[in-house]
Amino acid sequence: MNRPLIALLSGAGISTDSGMPDYRGPNGLWRRDPEAEKLVTYDYYMSDPEIRRRSWQLRRESETLRARPNAAHEAVAALERSGAPVRVLTQNVDGLHQLAGMPERKVLELHGTARSVVCTGCGARGPMADALARVEAGETDPPCLACGGILKSATVMFGEHLDPEIIGAAAAIAEACQVFVAVGTTLQVHPAAGLAGLAADHGARLIIVNAEATPYDDRADEIVREPIGTALPALLARLSG
Template identity: 75%
Template structure:
């Protein structure tokens, strides 16, 4: 049975929430492409998260470490939108989160780790570009605070980077594959706080619609997939998303 076909019995719909930067702005984390987005305010900032520039230029790495240390992401707390997703999951509705964010706020709000697919990785850990060893971001930032502006891997001396997918890097195929599978299987696909312009993540909205899911887009600005959506919500995410998820939980 495809996602949009009539459901029988008491089976609850499988809901996929795909979140972008807009869901975290109320937590104090700026988005990237909105009217006041980071890339519009400081185009040079994009270099700090571009793999080629980061690997080639120690000064860019030093700026990136300062940005991580001074930025709001690791101090941010979940907001009412993250909490609403958790309430839906705890209501007994099957929920999977596919997120383009790297802030870990869905998990901090209470979503089980196994139900959150981080397409672009996590800013809460670091990875060695040589030996691939992973460790905590806080540990790396403590080394920066202690006077090491570009900390190297303690295991092999290689260049450390945030365990996020930088521009110029590919997505983890296992994570993307699981995201595609749940998208094809879902009954309701909610794209929230995302411009739906960054591929391949953006294409999941169309894939869900192609497989019969009800597509709902919650975003302040128009997206390329608005014509495929059965419901468009332009109101602030902090009020519109909780109301939408309450409706879904109530059946």
């Protein structure tokens, strides 16, 4: 008997136990400091050198590259290792699913990754750690070493379009899965949020694990409000049985 395909859409809430910030929750970064959005807004970033300098300092001080997977990430990777067909669609840019052991090919990073940089001019990519080493050495706004263009995190900033190939692949998984788990996401940011409805439209069992209500709660087959670090491992253990 074939095991059901499980698609897991993860948002910022899955990584808070790893020390990563929540953005839209009750104590989220955007609620506490609306001005912080400018640092990750493409037009501001490209037009204002001071915004770029502040952005590089924020990256330098960020816990992203130092963060480690928590129990929820480990549970997802353990489910995959058990032989269950699992695909992760993540709104996060921290790379913690892969660090926990999820194969790269089974993770779609809908909003890019903070572990790499990309040149806005020539498209050259490189490790974020190398760019941050240049900031540590005194470069306040390190340019691309290949063409001198503006470097940015390889994340999708506000005002940028998501990669249509990645979104298309995520939609195909949502349509094909038998179980769709949305964890740690408010399901307010589209097109990622719409994947939950797409999965439900195609007959998947929709499970939402989130502290706050979401716009898709009325379509969910199961809603879990308990802390993700304990609730998700228990849920996945039940699904694997």
